Amino acid sequence: MKILTSSQTGTVDRYTIENEPIGSIHLMERAATQAYRWITTHYPATSFSIFVGPGNNGGDALAIARMLLEEGRKVGVYLYRSEKLSHDATINLERLKAFPSAKITDLSKQSLLNIKPTGKVAIDGLFGSGLNRPLNERASDIVSYINRNFPQIISIDVPSGLFCEDNSHNHRVAIVKATYTLTFQMPKLAFLFPENREFIGNWIVLPIGLSHQKIKSTSTPWQITTEKEIRSWIRPPHLFAHKGTMGHALLIAGSYGKTGAALMASRACLKSGVGLLTAHVPHSAVAVMQTALPEAMISADRSDIIFTEFPDLSPYNAIGVGPGLGTKTNTQRALKELLKSAQNKKLVIDADGLNILSENREWLNDLPPQTVLTPHPREFERLSGPYENDFQRLNTAIEFAQTYKVVLVLKGAYTAVISPEGKVGFNPTGNPGMATAGSGDVLTGIILALLANGIEPYAAARAGVYVHGLAGDMAALKGQRATIASDIIENLGPAFAKTTEL
Numbered sequence: 001m002k003i004l005t006s007s008q009t010g011t012v013d014r015y016t017i018e019n020e021p022i023g024s025i026h027l028m029e030r031a032a033t034q035a036y037r038w039i040t041t042h043y044p045a046t047s048f049s050i051f052v053g054p055g056n057n058g059g060d061a062l063a064i065a066r067m068l069l070e071e072g073r074k075v076g077v078y079l080y081r082s083e084k085l086s087h088d089a090t091i092n093l094e095r096l097k098a099f100p101s102a103k104i105t106d107l108s109k110q111s112l113l114n115i116k117p118t119g120k121v122a123i124d125g126l127f128g129s130g131l132n133r134p135l136n137e138r139a140s141d142i143v144s145y146i147n148r149n150f151p152q153i154i155s156i157d158v159p160s161g162l163f164c165e166d167n168s169h170n171h172r173v174a175i176v177k178a179t180y181t182l183t184f185q186m187p188k189l190a191f192l193f194p195e196n197r198e199f200i201g202n203w204i205v206l207p208i209g210l211s212h213q214k215i216k217s218t219s220t221p222w223q224i225t226t227e228k229e230i231r232s233w234i235r236p237p238h239l240f241a242h243k244g245t246m247g248h249a250l251l252i253a254g255s256y257g258k259t260g261a262a263l264m265a266s267r268a269c270l271k272s273g274v275g276l277l278t279a280h281v282p283h284s285a286v287a288v289m290q291t292a293l294p295e296a297m298i299s300a301d302r303s304d305i306i307f308t309e310f311p312d313l314s315p316y317n318a319i320g321v322g323p324g325l326g327t328k329t330n331t332q333r334a335l336k337e338l339l340k341s342a343q344n345k346k347l348v349i350d351a352d353g354l355n356i357l358s359e360n361r362e363w364l365n366d367l368p369p370q371t372v373l374t375p376h377p378r379e380f381e382r383l384s385g386p387y388e389n390d391f392q393r394l395n396t397a398i399e400f401a402q403t404y405k406v407v408l409v410l411k412g413a414y415t416a417v418i419s420p421e422g423k424v425g426f427n428p429t430g431n432p433g434m435a436t437a438g439s440g441d442v443l444t445g446i447i448l449a450l451l452a453n454g455i456e457p458y459a460a461a462r463a464g465v466y467v468h469g470l471a472g473d474m475a476a477l478k479g480q481r482a483t484i485a486s487d488i489i490e491n492l493g494p495a496f497a498k499t500t501e502l
């Protein structure tokens, strides 16, 4: 699913109006109807305070108010800047006034202290995608009033005061904190940044029939990964598949006390459809690995406790390196050698592999093209330097992927997978229960398997992140809090089946 900027959405909006053809007032009616239906389904017998701004976001809110009145609900309508309403909002205000029961308060003529709220749920239609500057004092006061006085807030299209993309220079105190955001047609980029979570609450996309053709032809670097895409990348094993056609992966992982990382990444890799897996581990871990995971072949390091050397790479289609490695000098040296020798291999680097890279940033220039790096936010900060907010972090990450020609997996809620060309695939699956020890090792194992299968690195990373999240969601059905990495691994079978086989 594409994510467009607010100005691109405006273009699609105008195109739809001209080409469907549909009057803008009818498009507003369609949007308001969708929101009204959602609201009445989820709030069957509630009264509402409806806050209305000067633009078409306000127009939507006025139409919703009328629909609720028609149904016999009690609503109070609170108008901000009634003297300056948009054309379609004016039409909807007139339509609303036709209802004798309409209770309309003009906020420009009232102190907020004298306002009596109607019910406990606010509908926020102050500003939407047309916000073009941070809110002034009066508008900020209204936003604070809403945030303070209503335990539940439903924002129409966008929480008022939030810009759809860049909020670097915004006043964060002047943004509505929605319980639900009912957004039209496509999510907005700002919804995917963890720092905006307190404003957006749960977001729901309501389709309003904007031109598919125009959306398709509008180019954007931002996508949300869909199951349909995953299916096109991962095919179920064909009838004549054998372990040779599914690839041979090499995983370099573990150090004394961290054999678990090697074990979890290996198990996840095997459970993700690799043909053969060789795990290279410190000598002392061999017995544990062979006992716990008889399906893996083992390559033993001459060191008992850390990674210091690697086997001949020619048998392997893909290499994963990093989980539980430690950052000892000899390990660093071995990693440097590995990067040199793996120039024509598919490679995924995680955890301590990334920490070693951040201590030796010049090595980034020597990574094999399209290497997959999977940092969590702190690891990325160590690699790229500090950033001030999530929007800036995304831009830094895009630049980073382009500069070093790598696939960057920026882990977190809505993990962003960035291609060397700067395309971004946000991931919709997963839950907070997955922030648990070993979860990253599991992801490395999955991506390694898909790389060994021969899937292109950008697709392998997006698919890996998606299936990892889905397996985590399935595990969380038995309790988010109790989810551990092994539960994610156990659910890889059903998660792959759902996305690629059923």
Ligand SMILES: NC(=O)C1=CN([C@@H]2O[C@H](COP(=O)(O)OP(=O)(O)OC[C@H]3O[C@@H](n4cnc5c(N)ncnc54)[C@H](OP(=O)(O)O)[C@@H]3O)[C@@H](O)[C@H]2O)[C@@H](O)CC1
Pocket: 009, 010, 012, 013, 027, 028, 031, 053, 054, 055, 056, 057, 058, 059, 060, 086, 126, 127, 128, 129, 130, 131, 132, 133, 134, 135, 136, 139, 156, 157, 158, 184, 208, 210
């Ligand atoms: N996408 C679609 O297809 C559809 C979109 N629809 C809906 O339309 C919404 C977009 O409507 P929109 O463009 O009229 O903008 P909106 O957000 O209402 O605000 C603009 C107004 O606010 C003002 N203003 C701006 N910043 C301000 C500030 N800081 N402080 C004070 N004022 C400020 C600005 O005034 P000005 O800049 O001229 O002073 C202008 O008057 C969209 O979110 C969705 O809800 C649906 O109806 C149908 C289909």
Ligand SMILES: [K+]
Pocket: 057, 124, 125, 126, 127, 128, 155, 156, 157, 158, 159, 160
């Ligand atoms: K709004």
